[in-house]
Amino acid sequence: MATKRKRTPPIAKTETDTLSKAETLGSISDKKQASRKIGISLSSDAVKRIVIRSVIVAASFLVGAYFLWEEELMDVFVGVSDTVDRKYMEVECSSDYTKERAAFGVCVPTRCGRVVMDNVVTISEAEYLLRTAKAGLSMGESYGGASILDLHSGALSKGDKFIDIYKQVKNKIHGAIAREFGIPVDKLYLTSPTFFSKMTPRPAQTVHDEYWQVHIDKETYGSFHYTSLLYLADYGRDFRGGRFVFLAPERNITVEPRLGKCRVSFFTSGSENPHYVEKVSSGIRYAITVSFTCDPSKAIEDPNIKRLQ
Ligand SMILES: *[C@@H]1O[C@H](CO)[C@@H](O)[C@H](O)[C@H]1NC(C)=O
Helix, strand or coil: CHHHHHHCCHHHHHCCCHHHHHHCCCCHHHHHHHHHHHHHHHHHHHHHHHHHHHHHHHHHHHHHHHHHHHHCCEEEEECCCCCCCCEEEEECCCHHHHHHHHHHHHHCCCCEEEEEECCCCCHHHHHHHHHHHHHHCHHHHHCCCEEEEECCCCCCCCCHHHHHHHHHHHHHHHHHHHHHHCCCHHHCEEEEEEEEEEECCCCCCCHHHCCCCCECHHHHCCCCCEEEEEECCCECCCEEECCEEECCCCCEEEECCCHHHCCEEEEECCCCCCEEECCEEEECEEEEEEEEECCHHHECCCCCHHHHC
């Protein structure tokens, strides 16, 4: 450019615009050469700008898409730092229960929903159950990401203290479900399986390990009418991932487990409540599932130490 300017006739000196300057150049070949040079320098600048802008736009799009995908449009129903006396979300009952109503009467859900309650049990009860779960599940290490220990099978050595605490906890949850759903306590029975669960980031070995698959408890376990969970670990502290997720048409909702708040969640077990647990990405997630039925023929007795001896 500087060399060109020297060869430019005097008129051009007043001109600041490079394009006009190029137009004042004497020969056609000079004009061509100049415009080509100008064209090249303009377009390479423009290309740079376009490339930079596109990279920024693409990057922000990808970041946005990643977070959207990560978040999966989920709302936190009860978060790890919340404390809830009772949080209830009503959902319309599925038609799963219509046939059973005649047989089992008032116990069969007429109102369906999801409930979270903190401090239904005491911290010493929850911590005692956690110690039992850890001890009982310590042999399960060689299996896949999920291990369960059925509380009513012979696999767990049951001392007096365990039976007392387990019964207390089960009775408190039983009472809470009956109250929330307006059922006489004596029409709602404990059923099987009722179990400790341990979830880790280990890869699944069998379909039973795939707790992150959406499922309906009433389909998985025919006898269930009400499912409850007592969380024995804290989300974000003892483990990552592993939030409980209820499916909903617009936004799925999560329950963040919290042992420290003695968090219990329970829900009607039919297809109005499809759910899954997110993959645990680190740490270990312990919980206990206590399940209830309206069908007296599917009822199980409390564990009884005398019967086991
Ligand atoms: C809810 O979760 C299911 C299973 O992961 C998923 O297929 C669905 O798209 C989610 N719904 C919303 C609204 O994000």
